[in-house]
Amino acid sequence: MNAKIPSGPLTEKWDRRRFELKLINPANKRKFEVIVVGTGLAGASAAASLAELGYQVKSFCFQDSPRRAHSIAAQGGINAAKNYQNDGDSVFRLFYDTLKGGDFRSREANVYRLAEVSNQIIDQCVAQGVPFARDYGGYLANRSFGGAQVSRTFYARGQTGQQLLLGAYQALCRQISGGKVKIFPRTEMLDLVVVDGHAKGIVVRDLVTGKINSHAADAVVLATGGYANVFYLSTNAIGCNVTAIYRAHKRGAYFANPCFTQIHPTCIPVTGDHQSKLTLMSESLRNDGRLWAPKSKGDKRSPADIPENERDYFLERKYPSFGNLAPRDIASRSTKEVCDEGRGVGESGRGVYLDLSESIRRLGEPVIRERYSNLFEMYEQITGENPTRSPMRIYPAAHYTMGGLWVDYNLMSNIPGLFVIGEANFSDHGANRLGASALMQGLADGYFILPYTIGDYFATASKSKASEDHAEFKKTEVEAQDRVKKLLSVKGKRTVTSFHRELGTLLWDHCGMARNQAGLKKALSRIPALREEFWKNLNVLGEDESLNPALERAGRVADFLEFAELLCQDALYREESCGGHFREEHQTKDGEALRNDAQFSHVAAWESKGVGNAPILHKEPLEFENVTPSQRSYQ
Amino acid sequence: MNFKLKVWRQKNSADQGKMADYEASGISPNMSFLEMLDVVNERLTQKGEEPIAFDHDCREGICGACSLVINGIAHGPERGTAACQLHMRHFKDGDTIFIEPWRAKAFPMIKDLVVDRSAFDRIIQAGGFISVNTGSAPEANTVPIAKPSAERAMDAAACIGCGACVASCKNASAMLFVAAKVSQLAILPQGRAEKESRVQKMVAQMDAEGFGNCTNQFECQAVCPKEISVAFIAQMNREYLQSKKGTSA
Numbered sequence: 052m053n054a055k056i057p058s059g060p061l062t063e064k065w066d067r068r069r070f071e072l073k074l075i076n077p078a079n080k081r082k083f084e085v086i087v088v089g090t091g092l093a094g095a096s097a098a099a100s101l102a103e104l105g106y107q108v109k110s111f112c113f114q115d116s117p118r119r120a121h122s123i124a125a126q127g128g129i130n131a132a133k134n135y136q137n138d139g140d141s142v143f144r145l146f147y148d149t150l151k152g153g154d155f156r157s158r159e160a161n162v163y164r165l166a167e168v169s170n171q172i173i174d175q176c177v178a179q180g181v182p183f184a185r186d187y188g189g190y191l192a193n194r195s196f197g198g199a200q201v202s203r204t205f206y207a208r209g210q211t212g213q214q215l216l217l218g219a220y221q222a223l224c225r226q227i228s229g230g231k232v233k234i235f236p237r238t239e240m241l242d243l244v245v246v247d248g249h250a251k252g253i254v255v256r257d258l259v260t261g262k263i264n265s266h267a268a269d270a271v272v273l274a275t276g277g278y279a280n281v282f283y284l285s286t287n288a289i290g291c292n293v294t295a296i297y298r299a300h301k302r303g304a305y306f307a308n309p310c311f312t313q314i315h316p317t318c319i320p321v322t323g324d325h326q327s328k329l330t331l332m333s334e335s336l337r338n339d340g341r342l343w344a345p346k347s348k349g350d351k352r353s354p355a356d357i358p359e360n361e362r363d364y365f366l367e368r369k370y371p372s373f374g375n376l377a378p379r380d381i382a383s384r385s386t387k388e389v390c391d392e393g394r395g396v397g398e399s400g401r402g403v404y405l406d407l408s409e410s411i412r413r414l415g416e417p418v419i420r421e422r423y424s425n426l427f428e429m430y431e432q433i434t435g436e437n438p439t440r441s442p443m444r445i446y447p448a449a450h451y452t453m454g455g456l457w458v459d460y461n462l463m464s465n466i467p468g469l470f471v472i473g474e475a476n477f478s479d480h481g482a483n484r485l486g487a488s489a490l491m492q493g494l495a496d497g498y499f500i501l502p503y504t505i506g507d508y509f510a511t512a513s514k515s516k517a518s519e520d521h522a523e524f525k526k527t528e529v530e531a532q533d534r535v536k537k538l539l540s541v542k543g544k545r546t547v548t549s550f551h552r553e554l555g556t557l558l559w560d561h562c563g564m565a566r567n568q569a570g571l572k573k574a575l576s577r578i579p580a581l582r583e584e585f586w587k588n589l590n591v592l593g594e595d596e597s598l599n600p601a602l603e604r605a606g607r608v609a610d611f612l613e614f615a616e617l618l619c620q621d622a623l624y625r626e627e628s629c630g631g632h633f634r635e636e637h638q639t640k641d642g643e644a645l646r647n648d649a650q651f652s653h654v655a656a657w658e659s660k661g662v663g664n665a666p667i668l669h670k671e672p673l674e675f676e677n678v679t680p681s682q683r684s685y686q
Numbered sequence: 687m688n689f690k691l692k693v694w695r696q697k698n699s700a701d702q703g704k705m706a707d708y709e710a711s712g713i714s715p716n717m718s719f720l721e722m723l724d725v726v727n728e729r730l731t732q733k734g735e736e737p738i739a740f741d742h743d744c745r746e747g748i749c750g751a752c753s754l755v756i757n758g759i760a761h762g763p764e765r766g767t768a769a770c771q772l773h774m775r776h777f778k779d780g781d782t783i784f785i786e787p788w789r790a791k792a793f794p795m796i797k798d799l800v801v802d803r804s805a806f807d808r809i810i811q812a813g814g815f816i817s818v819n820t821g822s823a824p825e826a827n828t829v830p831i832a833k834p835s836a837e838r839a840m841d842a843a844a845c846i847g848c849g850a851c852v853a854s855c856k857n858a859s860a861m862l863f864v865a866a867k868v869s870q871l872a873i874l875p876q877g878r879a880e881k882e883s884r885v886q887k888m889v890a891q892m893d894a895e896g897f898g899n900c901t902n903q904f905e906c907q908a909v910c911p912k913e914i915s916v917a918f919i920a921q922m923n924r925e926y927l928q929s930k931k932g933t934s935a
Contacts, residue, residue, distance in 0.1 A: 121744060175821075323716060592736045
């Protein structure tokens, strides 16, 4: 595996690469067609930027409109190393915080580049009309996020993802009206087509007519997000799925570090079996909120009746220097520990308090409301409780996936012509992503990295065009069609939701916030049996030739049922704890994650050998030339 | 809790469609409206009846996919709440609940409760953007924006593009949706260079799509899950008139 990291000093690598990359003359760019799957921050920004450069772009999304991709739901903010607060931030500090936050399991060169382009992202978004929060002087405001001691997060109330996505969506719309982008909404990618070793197109299903057909191009970009919905309950939208990247994996793309999944500490707790998804309460609340639980077990008093000296502000106690702004993996695990000890609150005992009362006393309710009004409304709609009157109850939930398809420094997978950007790739967050960094990475990849690197592929790869008539397209179409027909023909007794829920529970119990060998082996023995039952006992009604949401979901769950095995295999393989991957066998005496740099300072990239066969492991060693990996300390 | 549902079922755009009766029994007050529909759909599937199709995705009130008229009100009875954030505790045990799709000429029917809202995308494509290529932006703090203006732009920008405004309007007018984008971009200094052409193109597209006009009943504001103010419609009208003056002069 060649990561193609440029040589030279860290600070010059990206400049050097940009100079090395071969260019395409503007008149020739229009001869190249690019498929971009997904219209979230990464996909929309990439499609728009590629079209601005002159490429012919086809953009696909399964939603009814590109504006609805799940980036829209990101709440808290986006990081950048502007140092507007004069508090000691710099590109190097953002790089270091991100690398350390990821528990030294990401590439130095990628993370440094991300920090470098972060400032341009803010410039671009402001120019697009993103209404970021401002101070009274009219200048941009910032807030703090976990894993950082500087204030570098830009935000638009609690709707930052929405505003950034609409900025990218509008840039995309401008290119659609200019005829440079053709948009295919309500269209789902079902497979990747590889011709002579190069990615040459995709097979899609029109979700309204059910028609399956192909699109050929000179390169394929996957910007299809993460796979947190493998856990069934997550903060992701209902439609989020692994299908596009998993199908590409089955066609030869390596899947890197699938076990690096992020459990977000502050979500609204589960109330019952009916629950279809979990709702995040932005990490930004930890700027003004304090996490606590009663000191004694089974304390059922209402929070107002628990005196100060009987409360355990556990993050402040355990991590005095970062306090409530400890990184997500650490905050989640601490919350779980407290609940495992029997000190959890709420009906289920799986919850702790997020208490804003001290900040309200200090700053007044109007200031706190202005900062988080939409979060408070959402909390109240869901729970029926007012968070300014009594503390919120929160519990961790699956939220983001750091793992994804393996890509080199140019964001190209091991299949030439297949690029992967945003959450769908594995590249920048290591074993744990810091808050407000997902938006940064999605837009960095789409606006400022892929548009340069893709040109080099066009300039250097063979110019052979593949058309939709090629035998490989026809074959892949037939396979996709057969799979759809098979899902409808099982005619069993169980609904797709019941399979998804069972798989999710299995993974949450054995491959969730804490993992161990016995649990992972148990999950690995049960997944194939569940998959077998799925194909024998699935009940999907309706037909193939019309809108059929249950059929769509069945196809996605079928892929989750295969992918789950890879996730557990990777978790079993990685005999260490790092970031979001906590193996109970590997912890310090204080219960902190214990990394094993001697054996596991590498990316684990898996090659598919077909369902039921052991995947082949490829290792990409991680080399640290500029920082020394240390035991992470936030104490 | 137990409910009687009357739900619009329509196989496809050619089908006539009709209301169908269903029972929703054993519903928890903590369920969201969509989770209640999930339960109904699971039971329908088990009985061998095709589940009710409806649009939804994020289920946290921000993607704008959900589009249900509940008891005659777009997104249902709670103010400032999208259907996915509406919880069953707001209904009374034994209630009969009517569920219908958005109905507007510009939103053609697809199936059951699902309609085609791509007209909104085409309105944004007509001019709902600032023409800045990636890479051309000046440093972000070069142009200060007064906090009240930034806040007002954000108030408008909060629109989730769900189309409840259209569904609730007797004229099926999209003025609130269009006005929110026109206003956001006209308030911000970055958007002023194109403000005349933008409002003209967006309004022309809105008319071409078959949306009606505003007759100041403010039903749109009442159902908007983000409570976008009709004051933005006034602002759009002003922008539109000024832009016409600009062209004739």
